[in-house]
Amino acid sequence: MRRSLQLLLRARGFDVRAYATAGALLADPLAQDACCVVADYRLEETDGIEVLSRLRAEGWSGPAVLITAFPSADLSERALAHGFSRVLEKPFREHALGDAVAQLTGTSEAHSLS
Structure with a gap:
């Protein structure tokens, strides 16, 4: 999927860095340069909400998209409350993620994503 x-x-047209684990993302200083973060909710070692919370604690302030195969009103509320x-609920239509990232970054031009 990644x-x-x-x-x-x-x-x-986005410059994308993909990470096999949350730890790899959090350990990469280049992640702080990302214009947007896309995180899955369920990760092997943690969850996407915790990943974004840790990035925010390190000073990253960009937009973020959470993708999940386990949607609920509670999860959406928690995700929005955590930044x-x-x-986006899986499965999503082919262009939904690209459209969301383009809208959140204000462009469809090349940008760096994590």
Whole structure:
């Protein structure tokens, strides 16, 4: 799934960095340069909400999209309260993620994503 989303966003002109684990993302100082973060809710070692909370604690302030196969009103409320700009439910239509990122970053031009 990660690779598919990476290719989809690259096709839209975004410079994408994909990470196999939350720890790898959080350990990469280049992640602080991202114009937007896309995180899955359920991750092997944590969840996407915790990842964004840790990025925010380190000073990152960009927009973020949470994707989930386990949607609920409670999860959406928690995600928005923790700083996510959007919550996308899987499966989503092919262009939904690219459209959301383009809208949140204010452009469809190339930008760096994590």
